[in-house]
Amino acid sequence: xxxxxxxxxxxxxxxxxxxxxxxxxxxxxxxxxxxxxxxxxxxxxxxxxxxxxxxxxxxxxxxxxxxxxxxxxxxxxxxxxxxxxxxxxxxxxxxxxxxxxxxxxxxxxxxxxxxxxxxxxxxxxxxxxxxxxxxxxxxxxxxxxxxxxxxxxxxxxxxxxxxxxxxxxxxxxxxxxxxxxxxxxxxxxxxxxxxxxxxxxxxxxxxxxxxxxxxxxxxxxxxxxxxxxxxxxxxxxxxxxxxxxxxxxxxxxxxxxxxxxxxxxxxxxxxxxxxxxxxxxxxxxxxxxxxxx
Amino acid sequence: xxxxxxxxxxxxxxxxxxxxxxxxxxxxxxxxxxxxxxxxxxxxxxxxxxxxxxxxxxxxxxxxxxxxxxxxxxxxxxxxxxxxxxxxxxxxxxxxxxxxxxxxxxxxxxxxxxxxxxxxxxxxxxxxxxxxxxxxxxxxxxxxxxxxxxxxxxxxxxxxxxxxxxxxxxxxxxxxxxxxxxxxxxxxxxxxxxxxxxxxxxxxxxxxxxxxxxxxxxxxxxxxxxxxxxxxxxxxxxxxxxxxxxxxxxxxxxxxxxxxxxxxxxxxxxxxxxxxxxxxxxxxxxxxxxxxx
Numbered sequence: 001x002x003x004x005x006x007x008x009x010x011x012x013x014x015x016x017x018x019x020x021x022x023x024x025x026x027x028x029x030x031x032x033x034x035x036x037x038x039x040x041x042x043x044x045x046x047x048x049x050x051x052x053x054x055x056x057x058x059x060x061x062x063x064x065x066x067x068x069x070x071x072x073x074x075x076x077x078x079x080x081x082x083x084x085x086x087x088x089x090x091x092x093x094x095x096x097x098x099x100x101x102x103x104x105x106x107x108x109x110x111x112x113x114x115x116x117x118x119x120x121x122x123x124x125x126x127x128x129x130x131x132x133x134x135x136x137x138x139x140x141x142x143x144x145x146x147x148x149x150x151x152x153x154x155x156x157x158x159x160x161x162x163x164x165x166x167x168x169x170x171x172x173x174x175x176x177x178x179x180x181x182x183x184x185x186x187x188x189x190x191x192x193x194x195x196x197x198x199x200x201x202x203x204x205x206x207x208x209x210x211x212x213x214x215x216x217x218x219x220x221x222x223x224x225x226x227x228x229x230x231x232x233x234x235x236x237x238x239x240x241x242x243x244x245x246x247x248x249x250x251x252x253x254x255x256x257x258x259x260x261x262x263x264x265x266x267x268x269x270x271x272x273x274x275x276x277x278x279x280x281x282x283x284x285x286x287x288x289x290x291x292x293x
Numbered sequence: 294x295x296x297x298x299x300x301x302x303x304x305x306x307x308x309x310x311x312x313x314x315x316x317x318x319x320x321x322x323x324x325x326x327x328x329x330x331x332x333x334x335x336x337x338x339x340x341x342x343x344x345x346x347x348x349x350x351x352x353x354x355x356x357x358x359x360x361x362x363x364x365x366x367x368x369x370x371x372x373x374x375x376x377x378x379x380x381x382x383x384x385x386x387x388x389x390x391x392x393x394x395x396x397x398x399x400x401x402x403x404x405x406x407x408x409x410x411x412x413x414x415x416x417x418x419x420x421x422x423x424x425x426x427x428x429x430x431x432x433x434x435x436x437x438x439x440x441x442x443x444x445x446x447x448x449x450x451x452x453x454x455x456x457x458x459x460x461x462x463x464x465x466x467x468x469x470x471x472x473x474x475x476x477x478x479x480x481x482x483x484x485x486x487x488x489x490x491x492x493x494x495x496x497x498x499x500x501x502x503x504x505x506x507x508x509x510x511x512x513x514x515x516x517x518x519x520x521x522x523x524x525x526x527x528x529x530x531x532x533x534x535x536x537x538x539x540x541x542x543x544x545x546x547x548x549x550x551x552x553x554x555x556x557x558x559x560x561x562x563x564x565x566x567x568x569x570x571x572x573x574x575x576x577x578x579x580x581x582x583x584x585x586x
Contacts, residue, residue: 101490124504136504161500163492171490172497179483179506185552186475190468193539196546197394197464199456204465207454211417211429212527213472215508234505246486253489256583259478262555290549 003027004152007060009053009076009083010097011038013232014123015066017130018096018156022064023047025155030059053077054086062152063093069241070099078110089115092149096137096156098122098238100245101167101174102252104140108166117145120166122173123157126234134158138176140169174249177242181263183217184239188284191225195288201226225284230275236283237276240267296320297445300353302346302369302376303390304331306525307416308359310423311389311449315357316340318448325349346370347379355445356386362534363392371403382408385442389430389449391415391531393538394460394467395545397433401459410438413459415466416450419527427451431469433462467542470535474556476510477532481577484518488581494519518577526572533560533569 004027008019011033019042023029029047031039032055039049050056053076057063063083067073073095077083083093093116095107104120111118119141129135135157139146146153146162153160163172190213194204205226209218224230243264250257270276270286297320301312304326312335316322322340324332325348332342343349346369350356356376360366366388370376376386386409388400397413404411412434422428428450432439436455439446446453456465483506487497498519502511514526536557543550563569563579 124501124506126505129504136500138500159500159503161496163496163500168490168492171487171492172500175483175487175492175497176501176504176506178486179479179501179508179511182475182479182482182552183506183508186472186479189475189550189553190472193471193543193546193548193550194464194468196548197461197542199461199464199468203454203456204468207429207431207452207456207465208417208469208472210452211422211469212419212509212513213417213469213476215472215476215510216505217508218472220505249490250486253486255486255489256580257482257486258559259475259552259555260482262552266551287549 002151005059005061006152007056007063008066009033009056009064010066011042012066013127014130016042017127018066019047020045021133022152022155027152027155030056032056052081053083054081057083057086057091058088061091062149063087063091065095065097067097068238070103073097073099073107074103077107084110084114084116087114087116092117092119092145094119094121094149096121096123098173098177098242098245099170101170101249104170105167108141117142118166119145119149120169121153122169124173124176130156137161138163138169138172140164141166171249174242174246177239178246178257178260180217181239181243181267182259183215184221184280184283185263185266186215187218187222187225188287191222191284192287221281224279224281228285230278230282230285232277233279233281235276236267236270236278236280239280240264240271243267295444298352298354299323299445300343300349300356302326302349302357303359304335305359306420307423309335310420311359312340313338314426315445315448320445320448323349323352345374346376347374350376350379350384351381354384355442356380356384358388358390360390361531363396366390366392366400367396370400377403377407377409380407380409385410385412385438387412387414387442389414389416391466391470391535391538392463394463394542397463398460401434410441411459412438412442413462414446415462417466417469423449430454431456431462431465433457434459464542467535467539470532471539471550471553473510474532474536474560475552476508477514477573477576478556478559479508480510480515480518481580484515484577485580514574517572517574521578523571523575523578525570526574528569529560529563529571529573529575530569532573533557533564536560
């Protein structure tokens, strides 16, 4: 196997296990994060700390970012001491965050000016997928760039799909998040009515989960809703952010997304009620509380 | 096996294959339908025609109805020449239609007065489940009544769940339909944005359908959306009706169902645009057309 010099910036719930899988696979890893303590376990695995994104980029052939939102990626990629200030010509910058497709296209242009290749490559599969290395990766950008970094991406995901030009990876991820968001709302509203009407929710789940109402969300989040287990998983604030990106993209594409707009507002209600850092399944509790039941 | 005298009223997309499975299992079957021609294949299988619901009931120990909506069931059960005018004391009336839980409870009272036992026992699993005899049946009413008719129900379904008292079967079905309706909308909005943004929809489906966005609807209806196959399946008009029932029930239970209300209106848009008899997947076409894309 070729050994790559990989840089990784953003060591949160998703980033840290992804980075860990890259170092486990035998690549050289340089890491940076706003909070240095988040790198401790990786440094123990053999990763090396760098004091800035620029320094990470300077030491790497492949630079990966896994950050919360578009402004974070723009700052780390193009701000002070940024990736593009340190990156060598011919290196590849892979942004695996979920951000705006438009920002991804803008980053591709900036990278091109600096002689750096760019891919947008957001993932689905959650923390479990990140830990197991079984993420699904949706890639936007030139296929030849994807082929260059494929051995590194294969450390973190087991399904790598080339979706099209720059931005197409982010657009695919956004469509995924629309479906996820509405499927969560579906579970919440179905179970909220059942609860208020006095049905036994576990009995109901058993009766319906293998039929036409079945979904990953019903199988994985509904049991947590019934146990009042609000630990993330995937956080309310991020789901709200992803639906905001969906609506911004829909605005640009002139597509009316009535259901998505409503789901977005309800996730924002959950955030406003102080549940931004809880798992998305807490929307069930919020909808129940709207009914004062 | 005990041979039952079973009556079956309502021989539509669901009712006919369900009745067929009952006669195939060796029970005596008496049938009635508004359109006599719909009984032809059953009569060829050995079923016997009756000219009215009263006559069906008079000849049966177990009377099953499978009709579109609450008024149809009320008419057939309590109107002129109705089930309750013909039914013998001690017979069991099982309504397998999807109707209002409140109407189900009212029917239970009327049946009790007439010395007839009642169950609400709506199903999920669609036309395929009806043909294969693999429906999931959600039952409301006394367990001892369910046990009496279980051998007949086992001819049409392979999962029979006792949900609670009269009406609880219908309430469970309504919760199921809330989840189904929002999961359909999820697929439509996710794919509509993807289509407008120029993604290859088949590639997208492969990338996301085994992840957190996965659902029965995404696996079964999204491929039909991509092929512009609008054949039912489950009809738009019935999905709209079921969400109307959901909202009526939510009104009674004082549960605000914001997403369900929006999904209901969008299915009504599809109905208003002349797609009431198309499969629910046609909502994709409607949402695409709203964007004029």
